[in-house]
Amino acid sequence: MSDSKPPAERLRAILGAPGCQAMPCCFDGLSARLVEQAGFPVTFMSGFAVSAARAALPDTGLLSVTEMLEQGRSICDAVSIPVIGDGDTGHGNAANVHRTVTQFARAGFAGIMLEDQLAPKRCGHTGVKEVVDRGEAMRRIRAAVAARERGGDLVVVARTDARSALEAPLGSERALGEAIERLKAFADLGADVLFLEAPRNEAEMARCCREVPGVHMVNMLEDGITPLLPPARLAALGYRLAAYPLTLLSCAVHAMQAALSRLSTGQTPAHRVSFQALRDIVGFDAYDALLARYETGRGE
Template sequence: MKTSGDSNDMTTSLKPRSLKQRLSQPGLISAPGVFDMISAKVADGMGFDTLYMTGYGTVASHLGLPDAGLATFSDMVGRVRAIARGTSTPLVADGDTGYGGLLNVDFTIRGYEEAGAAAIQLEDQEFPKKCGHTPGRRVIPMADMVRKIRVACEARSSSDFLIIARTDARTTLGLDEALRRADAYAEAGADIIFVESPESEAEMERICRTIGKPLIANMVEGGRTPVMTGAQLESLGYRIAIFPATGFLAMAAALRSAYGEILAKGSSAEYRGELYPFPDFTRLMGFERVWEFEKRHPETE
């Protein structure tokens, strides 16, 4: 006999339960950048295969600071835990440099995995790190990053928790060095390779032609890398495309428009910009469960 939960169970069984499972299937994975619980819940309900917790956006949203190595492990793992527990879509989380040396990397891997992330991104920048599309980035010796990756692979409790190795060498040391590092990080055990900020389609094509592991393309509007269509990225050979800035740039523009109306006219009564319907937002935040609970358990008899 078919039960009321059959259709939901069937839908769940068809949807990949991990990023690793999704990578075993064909097609480009496009992951929106999420940076707080509102962005995460909106994206979670839209059918994406993966969400990307952007370090830039999370630090900006949580601390109001630049993505320049100012957020601590404690700051970030708390955000990972909140987003992972508040959503059902596999979450890729930015882990910066691992927040220190090898012992810190070990602790970071264990913390992010326990918090519920599906994958962690580690980069080979010196501390303090900087956003990959801003100037002044410096990288550690390749051998040091190789050791970090080996520690990361050893620290995880499940191979379903994926290690993403990012190199920022392209901007200061050139593409040849970035590819040399990418190859070494793949050999060290990284599941996914992220060559940050290539500066042309030709460079992106060369990256995909050279590296044998799944590759990430970082699509930052206004950044150093050309923003390409999904079809173009897939044809080059990328498996994952992340869009870390799109959400918070759109949010900031929308807020500026709405708040500008209030500033100019003293009210939102005549605002004609798009607003998320308040009843829908209330449901998105889970108020229906609150209302149902209060019916079953009233404070007074």
């Protein structure tokens, strides 16, 4: 039986639990359902993964808020676990951020991530060069918190890319310092979760959690900038949520390429789930049972 509590409330309960929760990221309803069936209590709609899976495009701000919302509704409808949505830069100024948060809440999300990059944004591990000034970044989070308090209840995940964007002009130490100051400001404004994107090492990760009180999230991107650490170590550093943004997508691409390679030589792929398993995952039996109820006049 699914929990009847609102998605944001269920997500806050997860964030309040001890330890660091691993959070595989999804890109469509099927991947979200697999996350849920594997026993994970929360997932995240990755902007990179949605851009790739929906349109075969890079994560450089090319998808509109409407496209992200359409994908998000499908994901939220497919699962009962809370889903955090990638809100990118909020898709405009503070007024746009306010509306984006409201729309994400109506779509069924439990949370939304908002970042301080200059639009069009890009994946934080592919060379971010520009962020808005601290005042504009704060206006975005202020608008998100206001929308949350006026009925668009979402867990607000406030992300900064200042560590990467400001490294060239300021140097690593000052860039990290500015990122930390931004996170402090976001926390003071009421952000629920704080997210320093692309720290370079454990020392930077530990410093961020030590100097900024609150709930912290980290990206665990294979072959990315941040070191991959097990959840126990992340918890020791101070993290509560570890997102794996591209694990499912990269594994799916690898499996599809291997299957296509086999098919190109006239062979049937050896590693696959059965047809029955696919039927079970998408709910054929539940569909047939529901149809039978209507055919006998019993309805739901």
